[in-house]
Amino acid sequence: MRPPDRSIEQALIGWLPRQRWFAGKGRPITGVRIVTGTELTAPAAGSAAGGPGLRHTLVEVSQDGDRDIYQLLLGFRDHLPDRLRYAEILASDGTHVYDAVHDPELTAVLLRNIAAQAEVHPLSFHRVPGATIETELTSLVSSAEQSNTSLVFGETYIYKMFRRITPGVNPDLELNLALTRAGSVHIPRLHGWAEMRLGDDVATVGMLSEFLRTATDGWQLATTSVRDLYASDPLVPAEQAGGDFAGEAERLGTATAQVHRDLAEAFGVRRVPPQALRETAARMVEHLDAACADVPELAEYAEAIKAAYRELAELQRPVSVQRIHGDYHLGQVLRTERGWVLLDFEGEPARTPAERQAPAHPLRDVAGMLRSFEYAARFLLAGHREPVSGPREDSGQAMLLEGRAREWADRNRTAFCRGYALGGGPDPDAHRVLLRAFELDKAVYEVRYEARNRPSWLHVPLGTLPHLTR
Numbered sequence: 001m002r003p004p005d006r007s008i009e010q011a012l013i014g015w016l017p018r019q020r021w022f023a024g025k026g027r028p029i030t031g032v033r034i035v036t037g038t039e040l041t042a043p044a045a046g047s048a049a050g051g052p053g054l055r056h057t058l059v060e061v062s063q064d065g066d067r068d069i070y071q072l073l074l075g076f077r078d079h080l081p082d083r084l085r086y087a088e089i090l091a092s093d094g095t096h097v098y099d100a101v102h103d104p105e106l107t108a109v110l111l112r113n114i115a116a117q118a119e120v121h122p123l124s125f126h127r128v129p130g131a132t133i134e135t136e137l138t139s140l141v142s143s144a145e146q147s148n149t150s151l152v153f154g155e156t157y158i159y160k161m162f163r164r165i166t167p168g169v170n171p172d173l174e175l176n177l178a179l180t181r182a183g184s185v186h187i188p189r190l191h192g193w194a195e196m197r198l199g200d201d202v203a204t205v206g207m208l209s210e211f212l213r214t215a216t217d218g219w220q221l222a223t224t225s226v227r228d229l230y231a232s233d234p235l236v237p238a239e240q241a242g243g244d245f246a247g248e249a250e251r252l253g254t255a256t257a258q259v260h261r262d263l264a265e266a267f268g269v270r271r272v273p274p275q276a277l278r279e280t281a282a283r284m285v286e287h288l289d290a291a292c293a294d295v296p297e298l299a300e301y302a303e304a305i306k307a308a309y310r311e312l313a314e315l316q317r318p319v320s321v322q323r324i325h326g327d328y329h330l331g332q333v334l335r336t337e338r339g340w341v342l343l344d345f346e347g348e349p350a351r352t353p354a355e356r357q358a359p360a361h362p363l364r365d366v367a368g369m370l371r372s373f374e375y376a377a378r379f380l381l382a383g384h385r386e387p388v389s390g391p392r393e394d395s396g397q398a399m400l401l402e403g404r405a406r407e408w409a410d411r412n413r414t415a416f417c418r419g420y421a422l423g424g425g426p427d428p429d430a431h432r433v434l435l436r437a438f439e440l441d442k443a444v445y446e447v448r449y450e451a452r453n454r455p456s457w458l459h460v461p462l463g464t465l466p467h468l469t470r
């Protein structure tokens with residue numbers, strides 16, 4: 001017999017904070033309520049009766065007066081095989097309740113439903129016109145560090161199951177659909193999606209795309225290049241050291257500009273008066289104040305950061321805004337045989353849905369990627385922080401590597417901006433005040449993000465601030 005909902009809700013209070021994708025870490029959960037439960041198991045032909053059950057579930061999680069909705073796939077079995085033990089959430093009344101994303105026997109229904117454009121009220125599954133979907137593939141949970149959960153089917157598809165559900169079309173799907181219609185080569189091919197009714201609205205719950213099997217992500221490529229530079233003879237300049245990334249950085253800049261152009265064509269461009277920049281600067285000050293309250297180490301840079309925001313507020317020119325990526329960094333781009341491909345148009349996970357969808361200046365994305373170059377250059381310095389106060393030769397080594405990090409970040413920054421301008425984007429060199437303010441705002445976001453999610457990384461964005469606030 002299946003345990004009652006209230007036992008499952010109780011078990012989820014302990015289980016949710018342990019999940020990588022759970023956005024509310026560090027804040028006590030005061031309640032979990034199952035909002036919807038939809039039976040999804042449609043046993044494949046030939047499978048045994050009485051097999052495992054799958055229930056698509058939305059839960060409302062209360063924390064500090066906030067209520068967020070999360071999506072779960074709950075599996076139910078009388079006997080839980082050893083291979084699924086680690087996914088168990090609760091065992092009660094002879095039934096095991098577990099995280100069914102790890103059970104390919106159950107997740108197969110997602111592919112079948114998308115292929116069939118099934119309606120399983122309140123869920124509905126959609127296939128992109130012209131797509132044919134192979135339904136006999138089995139899934140594995142992607143091992144990528146993610147805010148959501150992705151299932152890789154065979155080596156063919158990737159189904160991104162959005163974890164935090166908000167009413168409306170998810171911007172990731174919205175922008176992927178628009179770029180698909182524009183014929184962009186800079187996104188994975190979109191095959192389908194799943195959505196559900198949520199009150200009076202519809203909410204996107206999943207997206208099925210081409211899995212780019214042979215791709216390497218930008219972070220991996222960039223940090224390999226940084227490693228090569230650190231290991232090379234200090235007298236050899238970056239362009240001559242092995243694994244130089246500048247060519248890739250330039251091509252990435254061009255691909256970024258092309259995606260911005262397609263988004264501008266699909267969603268339009270709006271001219272906003274100088275007043276809008278004053279409002280943007282005021283919001284940046286709010287972000288900064290909130291971040292300083294959370295992370296006291298930020299306070300020593302606050303004055304210099306505010307000075308940069310004042311310069312932004314004083315700009316007397318209108319600017320053009322449009323839909324952009326919104327959370328652009330090296331982990332969101334894949335180097336493939338057909339060039340750079342962009343992923344994850346959801347915007348920053350910590351922002352509200354309205355903020356994520358608001359048109360913004362495209363240099364915000366450029367700033368995001370430039371910050372990522374700083375991260376890639378500096379994160380390997382972690383192991384070299386101690387020696388700074390150690391013996392003199394170690395401290396000399398640390399300074400040398402700091403210099404190498406600067407060289408790498410500057411070189412790739414220049415290359416990316418060149419590629420971006422060549423691709424038709426607004427020239428970053430001609431908008432220095434704007435770009436600097438965006439970089440600082442992103443750095444502030446990152447300090448807060450790391451403090452909350454990966455405290456051992458906090459030194460990375462903090463370590464970039466002396467240079468950025470000079």
Ligand SMILES: Nc1ncnc2c1ncn2[C@@H]1O[C@H](COP(=O)(O)OP(=O)(O)O)[C@@H](O)[C@H]1O
Nearest residue numbers: 144146147148158188210211212217331343344
């Ligand atoms: N189409 C794809 N092909 C290959 N790998 C992918 C694809 N989509 C995503 N990935 C991998 O999964 C990771 C997380 O994807 P992403 O969409 O950014 O998820 P999240 O929003 O949950 O962080 C990416 O960094 C990439 O390594």
Ligand SMILES: O=P(O)(O)O[C@H]1O[C@H](CO)[C@@H](O[C@H]2O[C@H](CO)[C@@H](O)[C@H](O)[C@H]2O)[C@H](O)[C@H]1O
Nearest residue numbers: 146147327329330331348349371372375446449
């Ligand atoms: O990829 P997500 O949408 O989950 O974005 C969040 O997590 C990112 C880290 O996984 C975080 O990115 C920061 O760390 C990256 C290195 O891991 C670095 O390349 C980025 O420049 C840096 O911002 C991102 O900010 C956050 O929203």
